[in-house]
Amino acid sequence: MSDQGRKIVNIILALLVSIAAWVFVVYNYDPMTKEEYSGIPITYTGLENLANRGYAVAETNHERVDVTLEQRRVDTGSISSDDISVTADVSQLANGQNTVVLHAEGPEGTQVSDVSLKAVTIDIESADSEDMKISVEYPEAADDDAEPVIEEMSAETASVIATEDRLSRVDRVAAVIDPSDLNDKLKPLTVELAALDKDGNQVLNVVVYPETVSFKAAAGYTKEVKLNVPVKNENTEDSYERAYTAPETIVIKGSKDIINKTGSITADEVDISWLYEDTEVPLTYDLPEGIYIANGYEDLALKVTVTEKEKEKEEEAEEDDAG
Numbered sequence: 001m002s003d004q005g006r007k008i009v010n011i012i013l014a015l016l017v018s019i020a021a022w023v024f025v026v027y028n029y030d031p032m033t034k035e036e037y038s039g040i041p042i043t044y045t046g047l048e049n050l051a052n053r054g055y056a057v058a059e060t061n062h063e064r065v066d067v068t069l070e071q072r073r074v075d076t077g078s079i080s081s082d083d084i085s086v087t088a089d090v091s092q093l094a095n096g097q098n099t100v101v102l103h104a105e106g107p108e109g110t111q112v113s114d115v116s117l118k119a120v121t122i123d124i125e126s127a128d129s130e131d132m133k134i135s136v137e138y139p140e141a142a143d144d145d146a147e148p149v150i151e152e153m154s155a156e157t158a159s160v161i162a163t164e165d166r167l168s169r170v171d172r173v174a175a176v177i178d179p180s181d182l183n184d185k186l187k188p189l190t191v192e193l194a195a196l197d198k199d200g201n202q203v204l205n206v207v208v209y210p211e212t213v214s215f216k217a218a219a220g221y222t223k224e225v226k227l228n229v230p231v232k233n234e235n236t237e238d239s240y241e242r243a244y245t246a247p248e249t250i251v252i253k254g255s256k257d258i259i260n261k262t263g264s265i266t267a268d269e270v271d272i273s274w275l276y277e278d279t280e281v282p283l284t285y286d287l288p289e290g291i292y293i294a295n296g297y298e299d300l301a302l303k304v305t306v307t308e309k310e311k312e313k314e315e316e317a318e319e320d321d322a323g
Helices: 003-029 047-052 073-078 164-169 256-260 309-322
Strands: 032-045 055-060 064-072 085-089 096-101 103-105 111-115 119-126 128-137 149-151 157-162 172-176 187-192 194-196 207-209 212-218 221-228 240-245 249-254 264-266 279-282 301-308
Touching: 032 073, 047 055, 047 207, 055 157, 055 164, 064 073, 085 096, 103 111, 128 164, 128 212, 157 164, 157 172, 172 187, 172 212, 221 256, 249 256, 301 309
Parallel strands: 032 085, 128 172, 221 264
Antiparallel strands: 032 064, 055 119, 064 111, 085 103, 096 119, 128 157, 149 212, 157 207, 172 194, 187 212, 221 249, 240 301, 279 301
């Protein structure tokens, strides 16, 4: 080997030794440093136990805290606020105002050096409950015409337990799934349920039971189509007149291939022959294979108005006399 070649080999070896030494020092003798992480949400544990005793979290004087971790300098870039938990156990709290010590924990290899608050004040009130229908939906950022196709739900409704005020903020109970996880074939999933407000934000400090729901899901898309509602009214000889109004359109969902071939849906026939008061008759359907009703359109109804004929004539006569 030439002298030039030996020099190149020696330089490469020197670089390798230097890198190895740097790695050894960094991972074995790296000095500890302190890093502050802001806005860590406080998670309340024991909400289920509290609910079983008839209570719920009403208000708290703080919802987020700052946490300082002591950690190796080399790990700083890989640690985020999501890796830190701050909890408060509310399982044994009594009705009224309570002070609860916070427990903060960072990822493995770190130590909590400081927390901006050591304890929080939590108001506990009596709990109310309400059963709500479970919806399976995509996040708000998903395409407007995208909606999952769902079959074999393990539960159709969930109980929401919270204070009266927090319960009034809950718009729906939802299992939110990522559209990128689905394709045209049904896939079994188990998803945690969340109580959401009208804007799709989670309402905190409520208990949802069951905690999870299982179902089969596939990617789906929505389409508005014409709705045909056949109505049967054979009893025309009595003293009542029956009028009705029906929805003209409905939104369906399914795979793109199937819904693109579907231009209308026909509801099951509604018999109004023996109705004697104003009412709404829920519509039912015998849907073609692969077609489903989109969220928010499951409860369409036929509105029926019933008028007594004799009464109508008397009212008309009274109006004529008054005129």
